[in-house]
Amino acid sequence: MEEIKKAIRQSYGEALAELGKKNEKIVVLDADLSSATKTNIFAKEFPERFLDMGIAEANMIGTAAGLATCGKIPYVSTFAAFAAGRAYDQIRCSVCYPKLNVKICVTHSGITVGEDGATHQMIEDISMMRTMPNMTVMTTSDDVETKWAVEEISKIEGPVYLRLARVKTSKIYDENQKFEIGKAIQIGEGTDATIFATGVTVEQALIAKEELQKQGIEVRVVDMHTIKPIDKEMIIKCAKETKKLISVEDHSIIGGLGSAISEVLTENYPVKLKRIGINDCFGRSGKAEELIKYFGIDSESIKKAVQE
């Protein structure tokens, strides 16, 4: 990992503006948060394809659905809480049921939203979004992966929930990295444990991996950038090859990545999985780096779980 850090939302905004150049079907909608979601970069380049829908997220999702019926590829951005939470029924009935080509890209997810506190820290969205038929659910962990995902989802037909983060993360991947929707990325060959991570927790898992290595513990990290459809093969393979399984996510331990992995293990290769996530409680105000420690989703907590 390189130390130079970049905010995932910044990568999103830049990638969206790039995509706008390549594909004129791209239309971007935001709900009065374009300076925070960084869709303002796209808005500046393509004002005629940018719709500021005001503080009215339900209508924003429905409008995107209507645009999609006419061949547009709408990218809808706001904070995770105001898309998955506020507009759940619109995503369900106007987007997923008719399988419309709407890309819901949320930039502020999990407790790493930070100081805004619990109302803005959406930790139930992976759970809610992955139960919806026709939905693809993805996260990203760094600049390179984010830029790949933003473009890649425009190539698949149908609804996507792309869960992005507000915070800065280290560069994990080099530009030549191959990604594929639905295919998890294994980092390292360690057999003492597998750490399944997603989004901002991939960085924490990699820090834990390096520190454990100094103690002679060899783990592998698996970046589960696609949560639905989930990479069953990778999960089963790691369950067979490693002694311990741990999942870590900036999300409730109910219904998220850990649950999705458990579902695969239960039916295919029943072994123990230690789930690390937000333990069925709401978030709170604080700095992101403080909060990951407070809620125990940081590298130290991951290390402890491996050593236990």
Place this chain on the structure above:
Amino acid sequence: MEIEELKNMAKKVRRGIIEEVYKAQSGHPGGSLSVADILTVLYFDELNVDEKNPKWEDRDRLVLSKGHCSPALYSCLANRGFFDVEKLTTFRNIESKLQGHPDMTKVPGVDMTTGSLGQGLSAANGMAIAGKMNNKNYRVYCILGDGEIEEGQVWEAAMASSKYKLDNLCVIVDNNNLQIDGTIDKVMSPYPIDEKFKSFGFQIINIDGNDIEEIKKAFEVAKNVKEKPVCIIAKTIKGKGVSFMENKAEWHGKAPNEEQYKQAMEELK
């Protein structure tokens, strides 16, 4: 179509509605009958659609936001030739494409999936905005129930229709004054509907929504309004055309028995 032809077609459409709901022993006859004249004028006079090419990109679009009135929409689509009229008897059956609420992925001619109230105007806005972006001349029609406009999303959408000056959009409120729990003014009054939409930036047209001639004229007027969206407030009678269903909230979502079915079909001859 001439007025007399349209009147006859409206009767045919109504017979289709009764047929669907009777055969399914389930569905929503009241609101389907109140909106039947409006939908008949749309599908047989106003809408530029092609039953041979339902996804034609230059077509006019219709969003039936009050999706529970699918029997009226299906009856119009079938009579217009989008699918066989005989299929109407499969309404709500497990094997049928004619779902309880309209599913655009299953039924040719359905432009938007609806059912959860309050969502249709947002989708219609999206279609109208896309039309403007693509320099298309098609028009978008959106039918709302008067009870439905109690949903907050409708007013979020109304702000947007106005912001984007959607003069290619025509909203029709089916004002039959009844919702499941009673009259709309008692349950949660959205009145005055015309003044509300006016204050949201719409051009208002008040009509008798069961009068074919008035409906036809209203659409003509709407087409010539520029720079703002139009809202037609259509005063209608719930259950219109079937004497024992008229103005009765209980017929919102109830199927007729055999005797009632026969009487209804007799009245709609």
